[in-house]
Amino acid sequence: MSVELTGAEITIRCLQEEGVECIFGYPGGAVLFIYDELFKQDKVRHILVRHEQAAVHAADGYSRSSNKIGVALVTSGPGVTNAVTGIATAYMDSIPLVIISGQVPTNAIGLDAFQEVDTVGITRPCVKHNFLVSDINELAVTMKKAFYIASTGRPGPVLVDIPKDVTQQKAVFDYPDKLSMRSYNPVVKGNAKQIKKAADLILSAKRPVVYTGGGVILSDAAKLLTELTKMLNYPCTNTLMGLGGFPATDKQFIGMLGMHGTYEANMAMQYCDVLIAVGARFDDRVIGNPKHFSNENRKIIHIDIDPSSISKRVKVDIPIVGNVPDVLKELIRLLKNVEGGPDQNALREWWNQIDLWRARDCLKYDRASSIIKPQMVVEKLYEVTKGDAFITSDVGQHQMWAAQFYKFDKPRRWINSGGLGTMGFGMPAAMGVQLANPKAKVACVTGEASIQMCIQELSTCKQYKLPLKIVNLNNRYMGMVRQWQEFFHGNRYSESYMDALPDFIKLAESYGHVGMKIEQPEDIESALKEAFKLKDRLVFLDFITDQTENVFPMVPGGKGLSEMILV
Amino acid sequence: MENEAGALSRVAGLFSARGYNIESLSVAPTEDPTLSRMTLVTTGSDEVIEQVTKQLNKLIEVVKVIDLIDGNHIERELMLVKIKAVGADRDEIKRLVDIFRGSIIDVTDRSYTIELTGTSSKLDAFLDNIESSAVLETVRTGASGIGRGDWVLRV
Numbered sequence: 001m002s003v004e005l006t007g008a009e010i011t012i013r014c015l016q017e018e019g020v021e022c023i024f025g026y027p028g029g030a031v032l033f034i035y036d037e038l039f040k041q042d043k044v045r046h047i048l049v050r051h052e053q054a055a056v057h058a059a060d061g062y063s064r065s066s067n068k069i070g071v072a073l074v075t076s077g078p079g080v081t082n083a084v085t086g087i088a089t090a091y092m093d094s095i096p097l098v099i100i101s102g103q104v105p106t107n108a109i110g111l112d113a114f115q116e117v118d119t120v121g122i123t124r125p126c127v128k129h130n131f132l133v134s135d136i137n138e139l140a141v142t143m144k145k146a147f148y149i150a151s152t153g154r155p156g157p158v159l160v161d162i163p164k165d166v167t168q169q170k171a172v173f174d175y176p177d178k179l180s181m182r183s184y185n186p187v188v189k190g191n192a193k194q195i196k197k198a199a200d201l202i203l204s205a206k207r208p209v210v211y212t213g214g215g216v217i218l219s220d221a222a223k224l225l226t227e228l229t230k231m232l233n234y235p236c237t238n239t240l241m242g243l244g245g246f247p248a249t250d251k252q253f254i255g256m257l258g259m260h261g262t263y264e265a266n267m268a269m270q271y272c273d274v275l276i277a278v279g280a281r282f283d284d285r286v287i288g289n290p291k292h293f294s295n296e297n298r299k300i301i302h303i304d305i306d307p308s309s310i311s312k313r314v315k316v317d318i319p320i321v322g323n324v325p326d327v328l329k330e331l332i333r334l335l336k337n338v339e340g341g342p343d344q345n346a347l348r349e350w351w352n353q354i355d356l357w358r359a360r361d362c363l364k365y366d367r368a369s370s371i372i373k374p375q376m377v378v379e380k381l382y383e384v385t386k387g388d389a390f391i392t393s394d395v396g397q398h399q400m401w402a403a404q405f406y407k408f409d410k411p412r413r414w415i416n417s418g419g420l421g422t423m424g425f426g427m428p429a430a431m432g433v434q435l436a437n438p439k440a441k442v443a444c445v446t447g448e449a450s451i452q453m454c455i456q457e458l459s460t461c462k463q464y465k466l467p468l469k470i471v472n473l474n475n476r477y478m479g480m481v482r483q484w485q486e487f488f489h490g491n492r493y494s495e496s497y498m499d500a501l502p503d504f505i506k507l508a509e510s511y512g513h514v515g516m517k518i519e520q521p522e523d524i525e526s527a528l529k530e531a532f533k534l535k536d537r538l539v540f541l542d543f544i545t546d547q548t549e550n551v552f553p554m555v556p557g558g559k560g561l562s563e564m565i566l567v
Numbered sequence: 568m569e570n571e572a573g574a575l576s577r578v579a580g581l582f583s584a585r586g587y588n589i590e591s592l593s594v595a596p597t598e599d600p601t602l603s604r605m606t607l608v609t610t611g612s613d614e615v616i617e618q619v620t621k622q623l624n625k626l627i628e629v630v631k632v633i634d635l636i637d638g639n640h641i642e643r644e645l646m647l648v649k650i651k652a653v654g655a656d657r658d659e660i661k662r663l664v665d666i667f668r669g670s671i672i673d674v675t676d677r678s679y680t681i682e683l684t685g686t687s688s689k690l691d692a693f694l695d696n697i698e699s700s701a702v703l704e705t706v707r708t709g710a711s712g713i714g715r716g717d718w719v720l721r722v
């Protein structure tokens with residue numbers, strides 16, 4: 001005779017069956033039975049955040065840094081609405097999450113009950129899928145579907161909304177091993193003929209570029225991508241989401257591309273004759289205005305798991321829908337078996353051209369400045385951590401400098417909100433990273449505006465002793481806003497000055513953390529070294545940086561990739 | 568698509584979120600009660616239609632998407648229309664209904680209620696022949712479509 005379990009027990013049992021070790025959440029009326037079950041077991045660890053947005057960002061950082069599915073648990077009504085920013089952030093960057101939300105009892109739904117919102121309706125446009133579980137007998141299979149959908153195909157967040165009465169009702173617990181859904185069959189293998197065509201085109205290239213995005217990271221294809229690129233000796237550029245997909249210290253790496261990409265990467269994109277796009281989506285921040293990026297001048301191969309990403313903004317010549325690692329494996333196999341390779345003379349000429357662009361030294365800045373240059377802080381952070389840290393960031397100039405100056409050699413080390421651009425992401429995401437990688441060095445590169453959007457999480461970090469290093473590039477401005485105002489709005493700095501800042505040192509100390517204020521360039525390195533020596537303490541490093549510094553190069557909105565503003 | 572609560576709103580939400588227009592939409596369960604069949608009429612460039620198709624396919628509850636325009640197909644819409652019919656107009660309207668192979672399904676001494684089936688443009692054409700002030704009320708279902716011949720949409 002199978003025993004019956006309550007919905008709350010089933011929920012937790014499902015998490016256990018999925019091997020979930022750590023979830024992030026915040027309790028409330030609708031999820032009290034679930035919290036009660038959490039209390040009674042010790043397989044699933046619960047991390048109590050201070051705001052539901054942070055719960056989802058933390059689950060997100062946990063997932064991005066580990067390739068496990070991140071899980072968050074929130075209550076109905078305001079719990080869910082607070083979580084929406086986190087869910088949308090994960091959705092835009094295709095991060096596999098399962099969000100469990102409480103809902104008012106089924107008989108109260110639709111009656112404007114206390115803490116009722118239409119959770120499925122509110123989250124619909126920013127989840128891969130969502131469910132309202134109105135029958136206890138559907139709970140286990142729905143949870144199974146949620147984990148399956150979140151992590152397969154193009155990943156994304158899936159929300160399961162569970163009414164309170166369902167968590168009390170009983171059913172036999174039977175967790176399915178396997179699922180088959182007639183309406184959901186993500187493609188895996190790429191079309192063999194297309195891959196063959198791609199191989200031929202790749203070999204015919206005279207001015208090739210390999211352009212890779214977050215898809216390479218998410219599908220764990222960095223090794224294969226590197227193998228392919230090395231074997232061809234082709235230049236490689238990564239998007240903001242793709243950093244770490246190819247080793248940044250390799251000489252074939254030509255830097256990040258896009259709005260704040262390197263001169264050499266953007267020029268190479270513009271002037272290549274064959275573009276190999278892998279797990280990337282030609283978004284507006286990456287290729288600028290698609291009108292200036294027509295494929296008359298170049299042939300494009302596009303490998304992606306999501307058919308709707310193909311030919312969305314730019315028409316491509318050889319689309320290959322499939323799981324990136326599988327397609328790359330097949331490509332490598334084909335290319336290994338052909339006689340002769342690409343035209344080496346043409347390739348040499350192309351590399352000469354790229355080296356000329358490189359010599360432009362587009363990331364140069366005043367290293368002799370007596371005021372701290374933010375770029376230098378990131379460079380020193382790279383040196384002090386020997387390139388081996390996990391770096392999260394918020395959104396703004398600091399994010400771009402972190403992306404430009406920290407050389408990511410490995411995937412899943414660079415964690416930022418690329419798609420939604422969510423200020424407030426950095427610290428909670430870093431908490432998730434630290435929990436997934438307890439021994440690793442984790443730094444959050446942030447700005448004084450962004451950090452204040454989830455500053456309450458200093459408390460969570462205290463409770464769980466998360467030894468993050470907060471690298472605050474404090475320029476007293478919403479720097480990126482100020483930069484746009486300087487360039488495009490006649491220096492009218494409307495509401496972008498960050499007045500009335502707290503004393504971050506005292507603030508950190510009030511939570512029991514260590515605070516450091518750094519005002520001289522010569523102190524950057526020693527401060528960072530000291531901070532990382534404090535292995536079990538969170539250190540808030542407040543770097544007082546140059547207020548006037550701008551991020552270069554910059555492709556202004558609506559312009560083509562080669563129309564960069566340079567230093 | 569799966570005959571599940573919320574599936575329809577996902578489709579409608581997709582269209583409004585991505586700025587695609589819906590000219591008409593009709594949906595009902597099929598011979599398999601777990602499945603619904605939806606016919607949706609939209610317009611757009613080839614690129615837009617390609618995106619619409621791909622985005623629809625991405626919805627978890629959508630089982631299969633076909634563009635009926637790609638093949639030979641039949642399309643029908645049902646219209647119920649109430650028309651002012653007094654005096655000499657009564658005969659005139661009745662003749663028009665016959666020409667369009669519609670039927671008068673309800674009668675009062677001042678109006679006819681007419682049922683008419685056909686392609687959307689046939690229904691438009693019928694209405695074009697009636698003076699607009701005489702049209703009291705129209706109810707249209709939006710088009711339903713099916714492929715011609717032995718070809719069957721199977722899931």
Ligand SMILES: Cc1ncc(C[n+]2csc(CCOP(=O)(O)OP(=O)(O)O)c2C)c(N)n1
Nearest residue numbers: 395396397398423447448449450478479480
């Ligand atoms: C939640 C949210 N609100 C507003 C913005 C718009 N925004 C983008 S960058 C930025 C300024 C960020 O300032 P700061 O964190 O100090 O970083 P800095 O650019 O100075 O490095 C703003 C307001 C955003 N990205 N996210």
